[in-house]
Each structure stands twice: as structure tokens, then as C-alpha cells.
Amino acid sequence: MTQRFIRGWRPVAVLLLFILLWELCSRWFDIPEWLLPPPSLILETGISSWADYAPHLFSTIRLTFLGFMIGACFGLLLAVLLHLLPSVREALYPLLILSQNIPIIVLAPLLVIWFGFGALPKLIIIVLVCFFPIAIAAMDGLRQTNPEWMHYMKMSGATKGQIFRKLEWPNALPSIFSGVKISAAYSVMGAVISEWLGANKGIGVYMTLASSSFRTDRVFVAIFLIMGLSLLFFLLINLLEKRMTSWQRKGGGVHE
Amino acid sequence: MNKLVVDQLTKSFDSSIILQNVSFSIQDGEFVSILGPSGSGKSTLFHLIGGLYRPDSGEIYINGERTTGEKGRISYMPQSPSLLPWRTILENVVLSSEIIEQPNKSEALNMIQQAGLEGYEHAYPAQLSGGMKQRASFIRSLLSPQSLICLDEPFSALDEFTRMDMQEWLLSIWTEHRRSILFVTHNIEEAIFLSDRVIVLSDRPAKVQREFTIPFARPRHSSLMLTREFLKWKKEIFEELKVLV
Numbered sequence: 001m002t003q004r005f006i007r008g009w010r011p012v013a014v015l016l017l018f019i020l021l022w023e024l025c026s027r028w029f030d031i032p033e034w035l036l037p038p039p040s041l042i043l044e045t046g047i048s049s050w051a052d053y054a055p056h057l058f059s060t061i062r063l064t065f066l067g068f069m070i071g072a073c074f075g076l077l078l079a080v081l082l083h084l085l086p087s088v089r090e091a092l093y094p095l096l097i098l099s100q101n102i103p104i105i106v107l108a109p110l111l112v113i114w115f116g117f118g119a120l121p122k123l124i125i126i127v128l129v130c131f132f133p134i135a136i137a138a139m140d141g142l143r144q145t146n147p148e149w150m151h152y153m154k155m156s157g158a159t160k161g162q163i164f165r166k167l168e169w170p171n172a173l174p175s176i177f178s179g180v181k182i183s184a185a186y187s188v189m190g191a192v193i194s195e196w197l198g199a200n201k202g203i204g205v206y207m208t209l210a211s212s213s214f215r216t217d218r219v220f221v222a223i224f225l226i227m228g229l230s231l232l233f234f235l236l237i238n239l240l241e242k243r244m245t246s247w248q249r250k251g252g253g254v255h256e
Numbered sequence: 257m258n259k260l261v262v263d264q265l266t267k268s269f270d271s272s273i274i275l276q277n278v279s280f281s282i283q284d285g286e287f288v289s290i291l292g293p294s295g296s297g298k299s300t301l302f303h304l305i306g307g308l309y310r311p312d313s314g315e316i317y318i319n320g321e322r323t324t325g326e327k328g329r330i331s332y333m334p335q336s337p338s339l340l341p342w343r344t345i346l347e348n349v350v351l352s353s354e355i356i357e358q359p360n361k362s363e364a365l366n367m368i369q370q371a372g373l374e375g376y377e378h379a380y381p382a383q384l385s386g387g388m389k390q391r392a393s394f395i396r397s398l399l400s401p402q403s404l405i406c407l408d409e410p411f412s413a414l415d416e417f418t419r420m421d422m423q424e425w426l427l428s429i430w431t432e433h434r435r436s437i438l439f440v441t442h443n444i445e446e447a448i449f450l451s452d453r454v455i456v457l458s459d460r461p462a463k464v465q466r467e468f469t470i471p472f473a474r475p476r477h478s479s480l481m482l483t484r485e486f487l488k489w490k491k492e493i494f495e496e497l498k499v500l501v
Contacts (some may be wrong), residue, residue, distance in 0.1 A: 149338050170342045
């Protein structure tokens with residue numbers, strides 16, 4: 001823990017220096033607050049208007065979490081399905097990549113037209129953003145099984161299901177987690193974008209309202225909230241990964 | 257009673273014949289080695305017995321039952337230990353029995369102890385040395401319920417000292433837990449030291465060149481390898497192999 005703290009001081013120092021520079025610049029050059037508010041004002045707004053944005057924040061967290069969960073499950077299911085059915089995989093793989101070429105900004109208003117202002121179009125956007133990194137990472141992980149282990153399992157008479165459960169799935173876990181981490185970071189962005197396009201609650205809404213009334217300080221509060229949320233989400237997944245793939249860190253040791 | 261009968265096996269891949277009319281058998285509780293030059297089709301023979309492929313012609317019988325092309329009828333120990341890195345040693349050694357039936361953890365713990373791996377039950381494979389991994393791998397094949405164990409050059413990746421150590425260890429464990437063993441190797445000394453019988457395969461296509469019955473009494477110790485009698489056997493088998501090269 002102390003070691004991590006010692007290693008972590010560099011980025012923290014750079015960040016603090018940056019904030020200090022920002023603060024000093026906005027004072028020296030007398031930059032108007034609506035153009036670029038100083039960090040001190042952002043912090044002050046962040047604390048004083050907690051009651052204003054708290055419902056927005058919780059709504060976004062709920063939306064992100066739900067969308068992420070659905071997206072992750074969908075991505076994993078898709079990966080497993082395509083892994084087990086190679087012919088379907090060949091047919092669907094190009095479509096999968098194409099799905100990521102749809103500009104979300106364009107798609108979102110259409111989704112609102114089709115599905116209204118409820119949760120459904122928002123969830124669709126988050127799922128669309130989230131499933132892809134997970135699906136690709138999981139498929140790669142499932143495919144990259146050590147041929148020697150595979151050979152052993154087959155010689156021992158393991159069925160396809162046993163090979164999947166006992167070999168391919170645990171083998172793919174580290175790879176899957178890489179995908180999940182990327183998705184976790186994306187999912188917050190996805191949620192905010194979906195809120196921009198029509199919602200009555202959420203950080204995205206708070207942000208649009210703030211920017212249209214030139215409350216730049218609030219815009220920055222929203223930006224930092226989004227960053228914090230992404231980071232928090234990422235750390236949670238990281239923690240889960242460490243618990244589920246603890247064997248990876250135990251190399252050397254007992255024998256030496 | 258014959259544990260394993262291999263009857264007139266022929267197998268070819270892409271028009272090149274790998275195995276041609278290979279026949280031999282293994283008695284109950286017998287230790288038989290297959291000796292042949294590298295790439296002589298020893299592995300193919302194993303894959304056929306393991307049921308990964310079907311032979312072009314010929315049959316395989318285990319315990320008098322025809323098992324040609326059936327998987328899961330033998331217990332297998334591969335060349336590399338093939339322990340799964342996310343399983344502890346205990347979880348790894350029960351893997352093969354897990355595939356066939358409910359694993360018996362207490363028996364596994366007992367076996368780990370006998371194998372000299374006590375204290376490593378809950379360690380991960382990355383924490384073990386090469387020889388220890390091979391021990392775990394062999395225990396895994398012993399814990400599997402099938403009575404015929406096929407070992408595919410299990411010690412070929414080990415250094416000379418570890419290898420001699422492992423050969424004695426293998427014999428001591430095998431004496432206690434008697435199974436029929438089919439052992440593939442390209443090391444003449446190893447074959448003589450371990451086996452009741454040595455079957456020499458010819459090169460491409462592989463045929464049974466000659467069978468030697470090794471008369472040394474058991475238990476055997478590594479000092480045996482330095483006796484005149486042992487060297488005589490080594491010379492004879494070596495000359496048989498030399499004809500092939």
C-alpha cells in the first residue's frame with residue numbers, strides 16, 4: 001500500500017501543478033469566469049450546488065450501471081456464442097465491426113424518435129458502446145488457449161462443455177477483464193451522450209443546462225464528475241479482476 | 257489378461273504413411289516402453305490410442321473391449337506438465353478424475369503427500385520447479401480412474417539430474433499404485449531402466465521392429481544403470497536402432 005502511494009506521487013504532483021498553474025493564470029490574466037472559471041470557483045460550486053446536481057448524478061450512475069451490465073452480458077454472450085459456432089462467427093464478425101462505425105451522435109436522435117424519451121433508447125446507446133470491447137476481448141481470449149492444454153483435455157476425454165468450462169473460460173478471464181475495463185470507462189461517456197439527446201435527469205442534462213446559461217463553472221463540475229465516475233468504475237473493475245485472477249500474481253515464491 | 261491390445265494399426269496423413277501394421281499388447285500391471293527415433297510416429301500412436309483420431313485400419317482393445325476412436329479410455333500424461341495456471345496443485349491433480357467422475361480430494365491429498373509435494377497443495381503451478389510439476393502431472397494421471405496410463409516422453413524436457421531422480425521416483429510410486437503403463441521415449445537408458453518390455457519402432461512408416469523383454473528384478477535403483485548387464489542391453493538396443501538411422 002505504501003509502495004503504491006510512493007509510486008503514485010508523480011502523477012498527483014503533475015496534476016496539482018497543473019491546477020495551480022490554471023488558478024494563477026486565471027487570476028493574473030483576469031479571465032472572465034464564464035470563459036474559464038478558476039479551479040477554486042469550480043470546487044466551490046461543486047460543494048455548494050451538491051443538492052442541485054445530486055439527483056442528476058445518481059440518475060446517471062443508475063443508468064450507467066444498468067447499461068453497462070446489460071452491455072457486458074450481451075458482449076459476453078455474443079462472444080461465447082460466436083466462439084462455439086464458428087460458422088455464425090464468420091457471418092457476424094463484419095457486422096460486429098460495422099456496428100462500431102455507426103456515429104452514435106447521429107443514431108441517438110433516431111433512437112429517441114423510435115423509442116421516445118424513456119430509458120430504452122439510452123440503454124441501447126450504452127449497450128452499443130459497451131458490448132464491443134468486451135465481445136472482442138472475450139473472443140480473442142477464448143481463441144488463444146494453449147494448444148498443449150487443449151491437447152491434454154482432449155486426450156483425457158473431456159467433452160466440449162468441459163473444455164469450455166474448465167479450460168477456455170478461465171483461460172480467457174484476464175483478456176475479458178481488459179475488455180470490461182475499457183467498456184467501464186466508455187459506459188459513463190455513453191450515458192452522458194444519451195442524456196444530452198433528451199432526458200429530464202442526469203449529468204448530461206445538468207451539463208447542457210449549465211452550458212446554455214453560460215454557467216461554465218457548472219460545466220466543469222459536470223466534467224469532473226464524469227471523470228471521477230469513470231475512474232471509480234474502472235477501479236471497481238480492477239478490484240474485481242484482482243480478486244478473480246489472483247493466481248496471476250503468484251509466480252515464483254514458495255519454491256525459490 | 258491383456259490390458260491393451262493394439263491390432264494391426266495403420267494410419268496415414270496426406271498420403272504419407274505414419275504407422276503401418278503396428279501390433280503389440282500390454283499385460284495387466286505391466287510397464288512397456290515404446291522406443292523410436294524422433295518423429296517416428298510415436299505421438300500418432302498415442303493419439304490413436306487416446307481416440308483423437310481413427311486409424312485407417314486396425315483396432316484398439318482396452319480391457320478386452322473395442323475402443324477404437326473412443327476418447328477418455330486412457331489416463332494421459334503429456335510431454336509438458338500441462339498444469340492449468342489458475343488451479344492450485346490440489347485442483348490440478350483432480351482435473352483428470354473430474355472429467356470422468358466425482359473427484360476424491362482426500363485421496364488426492366494423500367497422493368500429493370506421497371509424491372513429496374507436501375506443503376504445495378494450495379500453491380499454483382508457477383511456484384513449482386520443472387520436476388515438481390511433472391510429479392504433479394503424474395499424480396494427476398494416477399488419480400484418473402482408468403487403469404491404463406499413457407506417458408508421452410514425460411521427462412524429455414528435464415535436465416539429466418532431475419530426470420534420473422524422476423525415473424526412480426516414478427518406479428517407487430508405480431510399485432505402490434500398480435497400473436499398466438505405456439511409456440513413450442527416445443531415451444534408451446530410460447526405457448531399459450523403467451520397463452518390463454521395450455518395443456522398438458522403426459522410422460517412417462513406423463512398424464514394430466523388435467521387442468525386448470528386460471529381465472531386471474524390481475525394485476530397481478539407479479545404480480543398475482552402471483552394471484555390465486545393463487550396458488549389454490543398452491548396446492543391443494542401440495544397435496537395433498542404429499540399423500534404422
